[in-house]
Amino acid sequence: MKKQHDPQQTLADLEEDIRQIWQAAPTHQGPSADTLARVHQLIRQAAQSAGPPSTQQRPRMLILGWRPVLAAAAVLLLLLGIARFWNPAPRQIPPQRELANFEQEIIKELDDLEIIIWDALAELEHDARTNDSLLQALAMQIVTWEDF
Amino acid sequence: MDEDSKIRQFVAGNADALCELVDAHRASLFSFILHMTGGRDDADEIFQEVWIKALQALPRYEHRQRFASWLFKIAHRTIIDRSRRKKNVSSFDHGIENLDLPHTADHRTPFSSLANHELGHTILAAVNRLPDAQKEVFLLRMEADFSFKEIARIQKTSINTALARMAYALEKLRDQLGNTYREMT
Numbered sequence: 001m002k003k004q005h006d007p008q009q010t011l012a013d014l015e016e017d018i019r020q021i022w023q024a025a026p027t028h029q030g031p032s033a034d035t036l037a038r039v040h041q042l043i044r045q046a047a048q049s050a051g052p053p054s055t056q057q058r059p060r061m062l063i064l065g066w067r068p069v070l071a072a073a074a075v076l077l078l079l080l081g082i083a084r085f086w087n088p089a090p091r092q093i094p095p096q097r098e099l100a101n102f103e104q105e106i107i108k109e110l111d112d113l114e115i116i117i118w119d120a121l122a123e124l125e126h127d128a129r130t131n132d133s134l135l136q137a138l139a140m141q142i143v144t145w146e147d148f
Numbered sequence: 149m150d151e152d153s154k155i156r157q158f159v160a161g162n163a164d165a166l167c168e169l170v171d172a173h174r175a176s177l178f179s180f181i182l183h184m185t186g187g188r189d190d191a192d193e194i195f196q197e198v199w200i201k202a203l204q205a206l207p208r209y210e211h212r213q214r215f216a217s218w219l220f221k222i223a224h225r226t227i228i229d230r231s232r233r234k235k236n237v238s239s240f241d242h243g244i245e246n247l248d249l250p251h252t253a254d255h256r257t258p259f260s261s262l263a264n265h266e267l268g269h270t271i272l273a274a275v276n277r278l279p280d281a282q283k284e285v286f287l288l289r290m291e292a293d294f295s296f297k298e299i300a301r302i303q304k305t306s307i308n309t310a311l312a313r314m315a316y317a318l319e320k321l322r323d324q325l326g327n328t329y330r331e332m333t
Contacts (some may be wrong), residue, residue: 011311014318015289021325022290025268031178035192039199040167046203047163121307122297 151215166206170199173219176291180220183275183287184227194230198223217298220288224302261331274324282317283311 030036157165177198183189201222202297209218245301275283288294300310 003208011315012320014322015314018318018325019290020323021267021271025271029179029188030175031195032188032192036170036174037194039170039196040163042196042200042203043158043166044163047158047161047166118214118297118300118307122295 152211155206155209155211155215166203167218169215169259173216176216176246177223178218180291181223181227182285183203183291184280184284185230186276190230193224197230198226201226201266214298216292217294217302219303220292220294224284270325274321277324278317278320285313286317286321289314 029038151169154165154169158169174195178191178195181194182188185191185194198219202219209215235312238263275286278286284303285299288299294302296307296310296314300307303310
């Protein structure tokens with residue numbers, strides 16, 4: 001029996017209907033064989049270069065790798081020494097800086113809160129996939145929350 | 149072997165492990181890219197570029213998230229970068245003309261009748277008329293079956309926005325499909 005257009009049709013119902021049409025239509029394709037072969041080849045090349053380094057290479061890389069680190073550390077210590085010589089007094093944190101720090105903390109708290117709400121909403125959305133009225137109620141709640 | 153194990157094996161030097169992942173995701177990933185860009189040549193190039201970027205980023209891959217979600221996020225950014233480079237944000241004008249429907253058995257649904265072929269053109273035309281953001285949500289749901297939470301993360305938006313985009317997309321598709329929708333459902 002054909003379904004009549006229902007203005008009260010839920011999002012989940014509509015999605016299911018459209019999904020059936022989408023999957024019935026021949027719209028799905030894969031990459032060309034050449035492209036797939038190139039990707040596989042790239043992966044094999046990458047895997048070869050990503051393998052564990054040989055025992056002959058490792059000590060040489062280690063020595064080369066530490067030299068710039070030591071040089072950078074020496075320069076950093078020198079700069080710190082110069083900075084302390086020219087500005088021996090302890091630094092005062094201006095009120096603006098404290099305010100900025102406080103603002104950052106608040107933003108971080110809000111971010112954490114948003115993640116918690118996201119996770120809760122995702123769980124609700126997962127449960128709501130089979131429950132249309134709950135999904136609609138959820139959508140309304142989210143709108144309210146975002147307005148807030 | 150699960151996807152995390154395959155990634156660890158690849159990082160340890162086993163290429164076959166990642167090739168299996170490529171094969172597992174090639175249909176949904178390519179279909180998503182193809183419908184977002186509209187041309188087979190572009191889609192082939194982007195498909196390859198996505199895997200090159202994935203290869204470069206795999207050592208930093210965080211195993212807390214689903215591999216598909218991570219992969220499609222790379223695809224999302226690659227498509228945006230490419231459209232910016234080409235200064236061609238929308239592909240609607242040329243999407244349908246350049247998009248050949250498959251004529252082989254290498255796809256998920258059998259292509260056996262003229263009715264299906266016409267249906268393919270009808271729904272592709274309707275999907276291609278959607279705004280990019282709505283089209284992307286629709287494709288991520290249909291091709292990769294992502295949750296709205298995952299889609300929100302891919303699009304860097306809220307779940308509410310992802311839900312709203314899907315709702316708008318579905319309503320537009322229902323209206324544009326017209327009789328086809330009523331007959332199919």
